Amino acid sequence: MLEINNLHVELEEEDKAILKGVNLSIKAGSVHAIMGPNGSGKSTLAYVLSGKGGYEVTEGSAKLEGVELLDMEPEERAAAGLFLAFQYPVEIPGVGNMTFLRTAVNAQRKARGEEELSAGDFLKVVREKGKALQIGSEMMKRPVNVGFSGGEKKRNEILQMAMLEPKMCILDETDSGLDVDAMKLVSEGVNALRDAGRSFLVITHYQRLLDHIKPDFVHIMANGRIIKTGGPELALEVEQNGYADILTEVA
Amino acid sequence: MTAMPKVETEVREGVDRETVETVEAMAGKYKHGWETEIEMDFAPKGLNEDIVRLISAKNEEPQWMLDWRLAAFARWKEMEEPDWAMLEYPKIDYQDIYYYASPKSMQDKPKSLDDVDPKLLATYKKLGIPLQEQMILAGVEGAGEVPAEGRKVAVDAVFDSVSLGTTFQAELMKAGVIFCSISEAIRTHPELVQKYIGSVVPQSDNFFATLNSAVFSDGSFVYIPPGTRCPMELSTYFRINAENTGQFERTLIVCDKGAYVSYLEGCTAPKRDTNQLHAAVVEIVIMEDAEVKYSTVQNWYPGDEDGVGGIYNFVTKRADCRGDRAKVMWTQVETGSAITWKYPSCILRGDDSQGEFYSIAIANNAQQADTGTKMIHLGKRTKSRIVSKGISAGRAQNTYRGLVSMHPKAKDSRNYTQCDSLLIGDKCGAHTVPYIEVKNNSSRVEHEATTSKVDDDQLFYCRSRGMDEEEAVALVVNGFCKEVLQSLPMEFAMEAQALVAISLEGSVG
Numbered sequence: 062m063l064e065i066n067n068l069h070v071e072l073e074e075e076d077k078a079i080l081k082g083v084n085l086s087i088k089a090g091s092v093h094a095i096m097g098p099n100g101s102g103k104s105t106l107a108y109v110l111s112g113k114g115g116y117e118v119t120e121g122s123a124k125l126e127g128v129e130l131l132d133m134e135p136e137e138r139a140a141a142g143l144f145l146a147f148q149y150p151v152e153i154p155g156v157g158n159m160t161f162l163r164t165a166v167n168a169q170r171k172a173r174g175e176e177e178l179s180a181g182d183f184l185k186v187v188r189e190k191g192k193a194l195q196i197g198s199e200m201m202k203r204p205v206n207v208g209f210s211g212g213e214k215k216r217n218e219i220l221q222m223a224m225l226e227p228k229m230c231i232l233d234e235t236d237s238g239l240d241v242d243a244m245k246l247v248s249e250g251v252n253a254l255r256d257a258g259r260s261f262l263v264i265t266h267y268q269r270l271l272d273h274i275k276p277d278f279v280h281i282m283a284n285g286r287i288i289k290t291g292g293p294e295l296a297l298e299v300e301q302n303g304y305a306d307i308l309t310e311v312a
Numbered sequence: 313m314t315a316m317p318k319v320e321t322e323v324r325e326g327v328d329r330e331t332v333e334t335v336e337a338m339a340g341k342y343k344h345g346w347e348t349e350i351e352m353d354f355a356p357k358g359l360n361e362d363i364v365r366l367i368s369a370k371n372e373e374p375q376w377m378l379d380w381r382l383a384a385f386a387r388w389k390e391m392e393e394p395d396w397a398m399l400e401y402p403k404i405d406y407q408d409i410y411y412y413a414s415p416k417s418m419q420d421k422p423k424s425l426d427d428v429d430p431k432l433l434a435t436y437k438k439l440g441i442p443l444q445e446q447m448i449l450a451g452v453e454g455a456g457e458v459p460a461e462g463r464k465v466a467v468d469a470v471f472d473s474v475s476l477g478t479t480f481q482a483e484l485m486k487a488g489v490i491f492c493s494i495s496e497a498i499r500t501h502p503e504l505v506q507k508y509i510g511s512v513v514p515q516s517d518n519f520f521a522t523l524n525s526a527v528f529s530d531g532s533f534v535y536i537p538p539g540t541r542c543p544m545e546l547s548t549y550f551r552i553n554a555e556n557t558g559q560f561e562r563t564l565i566v567c568d569k570g571a572y573v574s575y576l577e578g579c580t581a582p583k584r585d586t587n588q589l590h591a592a593v594v595e596i597v598i599m600e601d602a603e604v605k606y607s608t609v610q611n612w613y614p615g616d617e618d619g620v621g622g623i624y625n626f627v628t629k630r631a632d633c634r635g636d637r638a639k640v641m642w643t644q645v646e647t648g649s650a651i652t653w654k655y656p657s658c659i660l661r662g663d664d665s666q667g668e669f670y671s672i673a674i675a676n677n678a679q680q681a682d683t684g685t686k687m688i689h690l691g692k693r694t695k696s697r698i699v700s701k702g703i704s705a706g707r708a709q710n711t712y713r714g715l716v717s718m719h720p721k722a723k724d725s726r727n728y729t730q731c732d733s734l735l736i737g738d739k740c741g742a743h744t745v746p747y748i749e750v751k752n753n754s755s756r757v758e759h760e761a762t763t764s765k766v767d768d769d770q771l772f773y774c775r776s777r778g779m780d781e782e783e784a785v786a787l788v789v790n791g792f793c794k795e796v797l798q799s800l801p802m803e804f805a806m807e808a809q810a811l812v813a814i815s816l817e818g819s820v821g
Binding site for chain 1: 768775792
């Protein structure tokens with residue numbers, strides 16, 4: 062599904078290398094988690110894959126189903142099936158959540174040459190999917206993320222994901238700022254989307270989220286590289302001992 | 313006019329798919345830039361007393377009207393063009409303009425729209441303003457669940473210096489509503505016109521209003537009798553077509569005790585590389601317990617990307633809440649014109665009267681806008697509200713200029729002003745110039761102002777969900793303008809949304 066090969070990335074303004082040769086291969090239907098200390102480049106990886114400005118790719122490639130992502134505009138990547146659930150979802154005052162969702166869904170459908178969803182069909186689907194995430198009509202009407210609580214913002218990201226039905230989902234610290242109940246709700250939302258044709262890259266600091274969203278592989282990222290890969294037990298090890306042991310072991 | 317979505321609430325929520333499609337279909341060009349080829353009757357170029365007499369004679373006006381015009385002209389010759397606005401433009405040569413241009417075929421004053429030259433009717437059809445008395449405006453079929461009966465809009469079509477005709481006159485007459493061109497009103501209802509014209513914007517008010525008083529050729533007249541709710545929306549559609557011609561329309565609306573009317577105004581002009589002058593006056597008289605809503609979508613040709621051509625728009629609009637509890641609401645969407653100089657104002661004379669001003673002003677490329685309002689609180693417990701959204705892009709300069717004045721007798725009055733500016737790119741400017749005068753100690757004035765840039769994070773968020781950059785900008789800007797768009801009647805809200813997106817095309821990337 063996603064093949065990242067020797068990816069090197071610098072910050073455009075500072076000439077500072079953030080990613081220093083990331084290799085990662087994600088098969089269709091699998092769930093990969095990335096953990097790592099602050100500043101190791103996890104969020105940068107998520108942003109670079111989805112096409113955020115301000116980064117320069119100096120080397121390497123990232124292919125989604127064999128197609129180079131790094132040459133595409135952000136909206137093209139989205140239409141190709143990539144989705145990033147933001148760590149800090151952005152507020153858009155005055156734009157209703159529902160309008161935003163419908164504009165996004167139809168923009169992608171159009172880009173893929175599919176017919177747009179009618180207002181009625183869209184409403185039906187969004188109500189059904191919102192229900193599972195406990196997002197009611199009141200939250201649909203409010204402007205995008207404006208005045209949303211931390212939990213509401215993250216649930217809203219998952220709703221967008223459910224509506225857009227991407228193939229490759231990247232979750233950037235979706236668990237940050239969530240209480241136990243909200244984490245459960247969000248995880249259930251994600252698990253409901255698990256599918257043989259859909260892959261996940263889950264970036265997190267805590268094992269806790271991985272109790273709910275069970276990964277097939279866990280990667281440890283440090284200093285711009287993936288330094289260790291293992292199964293779910295690797296996350297438990299980090300939880301108990303921190304990163305120090307792994308860092309020394311690799312060094 | 314654009315296609316309507318099926319659910320009304322969708323219109324109110326920001327940009328819609330339909331809007332975006334319409335925008336794309338228009339491919340970034342000024343949509344109304346074409347010209348109607350038609351034989352015109354021009355008065356000689358330049359301005360003098362004879363021209364004033366000629367315009368008056370063309371309109372078959374009574375002596376008092378001619379005298380009024382001549383008095384204004386005498387005044388105007390003594391006045392100087394104001395230069396306090398934050399606008400830069402070459403000096404206007406008032407002798408190099410045609411002050412009267414009328415299609416030849418209009419000389420015999422057609423009895424009804426059926427007799428009007430088909431070419432002229434086709435012009436309005438092309439603009440999406442059909443002059444047949446059909447239920448709804450073209451392009452808004454599918455207005456959906458709203459019963460067609462409630463969606464009738466009467467149109468007065470003004471082409472250069474003359475009104476071509478007014479629809480639904482007979483039906484309006486049944487309700488006692490008079491809706492006709494001002495030239496017709498001067499002939500058929502002289503007592504009303506004489507009583508009210510110049511009573512809100514006096515002949516000597518300002519340079520451009522005085523010029524208008526001397527040479528105005530047409531415009532609309534509305535009278536709503538006491539206790540009458542106007543049975544449909546009224547609208548005037550102004551089209552400047554002839555080259556080097558000024559348009560000086562004058563609109564007079566009188567809303568008698570306890571009456572209500574909602575009035576819409578639209579304007580377009582062909583693309584030309586010379587500038588054209590538009591100096592209009594709108595006067596509104598509102599009696600006790602009456603209410604007027606006046607909405608404008610101003611889409612005059614804005615000039616090209618290099619600032620060549622475009623309309624110079626110098627407009628005086630004022631409403632006088634003459635009776636107690638009178639209400640007025642101005643809503644304007646200003647997307648066109650090379651230069652905009654416009655301050656729709658409210659005189660809150662009656663006790664407990666209310667004035668509202670909602671504005672979206674977009675300036676892109678080399679456009680300059682200096683616009684705002686004046687709220688003059690004279691009566692007790694008067695209230696006013698100002699919501700201004702200025703959007704600047706390209707090299708444009710956009711100024712909000714507003715006055716809130718609380719007079720000594722305006723005890724316990726209140727004003728709330730919110731002034732938001734949005735910048736797109738780093739070569740444009742936004743300016744806010746509020747004037748506040750409070751001459752009593754029981755009134756309250758609040759002013760809030762913000763300036764922000766279209767946020768890269770917002771654009772990236774939208775794009776990461778699949779919208780392209782222009783769609784993303786349109787969505788964010790429509791969100792920014794939402795409060796004002798909501799105050800527009802539905803037909804105009806759609807057109808305005810589409811216009812917001814079109815006006816900003818090419819402003820990113």
